[in-house]
Amino acid sequence: MKPTNPFLITGYISPQYFCDRHQETAALLSALQNQRNTTLFAARRIGKTELIFHLSHELKKQKEVSFFYLDIMATATLNEFINQLGKAIIGRMDTKPEQMLSKVGKFFAALRPKITYDPLTGQPNVEFGIETEKEATQTIEQIFAYLQDQNKRVVIAIDEFQQILYYPQSNTEALLRAQIQKLTHVNFIFSGSHTHLLLSMSGNHSRPFYQSTQLMHLEKINSEEYSSFIEKHFKEAGREIKQKHIEDILQWTKGHTFYVQYVCNKLYGSGSKKIDTAQMKEVLLSILKENEALYYNYRNLLTDTQWNLLKAIAKEDEVEMPTGRDFIKKYKLSAASSVKTALTALIEKQMVYEEKGKYFVYDIFLARWLERL
Incomplete structure (x- = not known):
């Protein structure tokens, strides 16, 4: 059965809707x-x-x-x-x-x-x-x-x-x-x-x-492959999306599969024949707004040190030494020992993850929302 939106958020249908x-x-x-x-x-x-x-x-x-x-x-x-x-x-x-x-x-x-x-x-x-x-x-x-x-x-x-x-x-x-x-x-x-x-x-x-x-x-999908995949599905539906806007999507979502799919799903679902910058910004902002209640709830569930560390990692995009003196001083965090304890807690809660010696906020949308605070 052909989906109404080719950018699937969950499930698998066929190779046609599966990228790379x-x-x-x-x-x-x-x-x-x-x-x-x-x-x-x-x-x-x-x-x-x-x-x-x-x-x-x-x-x-x-x-x-x-x-x-x-x-x-x-x-x-x-x-x-x-x-x-x-x-x-x-x-x-x-x-x-x-x-x-x-x-x-x-x-x-x-x-x-x-x-x-x-x-x-x-x-x-x-x-x-x-x-x-x-x-x-x-x-x-x-x-x-x-x-x-x-x-x-x-x-x-x-x-x-x-x-x-x-x-x-x-x-x-x-x-x-x-x-x-x-x-x-x-x-x-x-x-x-x-x-x-x-x-x-x-x-x-x-x-x-x-x-x-x-x-x-499993690494992230190659950006060129993903770009072609996105352009192809918009074009097949008689819609136009510029290469610049595709690059913006991949950059904003950090090329993370679910978040790329979600943004493209929302843009495609708008029914617009031509995606422009204003519509891009509107869709991205709407995604952050729709999750805002959840993100404020996180604030209530985390300690001050955990919340401030999470926010600092989001603003840096990636952090190599979260217990380093310069990072702690820049964001006015607690002592290194407290930051280390908070980091361990955030990793256990799967809100932060480590990859190749660097730390990231797990949820890309949450990271983008925290950046705006």
Whole structure:
């Protein structure tokens, strides 16, 4: 179905509405074809999930491959993870309900699974009543045995994979790693936005997933590619947008995928046949205004030191030494120790992130709003 606005804010439709990522897609395909698991990481809203679904679209051309996706951000325990994994996979490769029931009986009978049916689609779902660590281990083993029994190659993408580190079951990493390394034709893409956690899982020699995956950092889309993509969709709709205004969009949003898409979505949605400077400014200001209540609420949730540090980082655009004397003096911040504590809190709240030794405000719109204060 063709969208009314080609600049999608969420979801994936087809390659026509997906910008660039040719090299990244090729790299992921190569890893999977050569049976390498991959850890995909980047800042939030840079386009990781859309890339995964674009990869899924490409994999559909290979009929011998089955692809599964699950987002585990909402899971809080290993049991919830296992049930979500089972729901995403079990029965989805079986063309008939009786085939699914037969395989459930073969692999999971001893685990007493509960089978329910989606009232809208009629699709069967399996739920496991896991009560002990032993049952959790057995269930994981059987789910992967079920996958190994398939005649197809299987690709499983687990989004926000770092969430397993917050489970009360401290052995989750070791349990998953022990089972995954046994698989011969099942490969994984682990993705997430908590870069330091994912890198710690892969880079710390004492951790179960140490050097077990290919690391892939998703960068921002090339500005020339993005510029062509934006111009193309406006032109196809019989609308005009000058190159200067496209450059302004990419500069104002810092080339960050979600924010580029959002600004272009608003401009396109205006219905204007010709985008001019006045309209550009109006749209950008309206975006900041529509989020203003949320931003003022942040002020109430943060300490004075955290708020002042957040504002200072936004005004600098990027900061290499937020605890440095010159930076602290320029913005009249607290002592270096207090700034360090505030910085740690802002990173934990995912309001600030660090990349290549520099610190940035996570939300580009928030950063632009703070600049105006």
